[in-house]
Amino acid sequence: MKALVIYDSVFGNTEKVAQTMGEALGSQVDALVLKVTDVQPEQLAGLSYLIVGSPTRAFSPTPAIKDFLKGIPSGSLTGVKVAAFDTRIAVAETNSAILSFLVKIFGYAAEPIAKKLQRKGGAQGVTPEGFFVKDSEGPLKDGELDRAAAWATQILM
Numbered sequence: 389m390k391a392l393v394i395y396d397s398v399f400g401n402t403e404k405v406a407q408t409m410g411e412a413l414g415s416q417v418d419a420l421v422l423k424v425t426d427v428q429p430e431q432l433a434g435l436s437y438l439i440v441g442s443p444t445r446a447f448s449p450t451p452a453i454k455d456f457l458k459g460i461p462s463g464s465l466t467g468v469k470v471a472a473f474d475t476r477i478a479v480a481e482t483n484s485a486i487l488s489f490l491v492k493i494f495g496y497a498a499e500p501i502a503k504k505l506q507r508k509g510g511a512q513g514v515t516p517e518g519f520f521v522k523d524s525e526g527p528l529k530d531g532e533l534d535r536a537a538a539w540a541t542q543i544l545m
């Protein structure tokens with residue numbers, strides 16, 4: 389059984405989350421973690437599990453993640469269990485009413501990634517999830533890496 393975790397990261401936080409997920413999955417299946425810009429199309433073949441994660445930037449995944457998702461051939465994820473995650477700021481803690489309002493409307497990166505993976509044929513393995521950074525450049529909030537490991541291994545069930 390092969391699992392692939394694909395991520396993008398600007399400041400390194402999403403990368404840490406992805407690597408932690410890869411380690412957690414790697415104790416049970418053959419797991420590989422790749423930055424989105426390093427993925428070769430043939431690496432999507434023969435997968436049982438695919439997890440894609442992005443920092444939330446302007447309520448969306450990064451352009452590189454969007455391009456990657458667009459480039460996945462239609463139907464090619466049939467039979468693959470998929471899941472999506474993002475990293476994000478804890479809006480409630482910013483005390484910004486405007487930001488809270490915008491987030492309610494536009495959301496985060498994980499949901500649109502999950503939708504796209506399913507549109508390409510994938511079956512949702514775990515509901516989309518966000519992991520919190522304390523500030524724009526990080527670090528991750530305490531406990532988020534443990535939460536990430538637990539979330540990722542749910543896809544194997």
Ligand SMILES: Cc1cc2nc3c(=O)[nH]c(=O)nc-3n(C[C@H](O)[C@H](O)[C@H](O)COP(=O)(O)O)c2cc1C
Nearest residue numbers: 397398399400401402443445446447475476477524
């Ligand atoms: C230009 C920019 C836009 C951002 N937009 C959002 C946003 O819409 N929602 C959010 O929760 N966090 C936002 N953030 C915070 C990022 O989510 C945070 O930088 C990211 O989780 C860090 O992950 P990384 O270290 O992997 O890049 C933004 C940060 C930057 C620099």
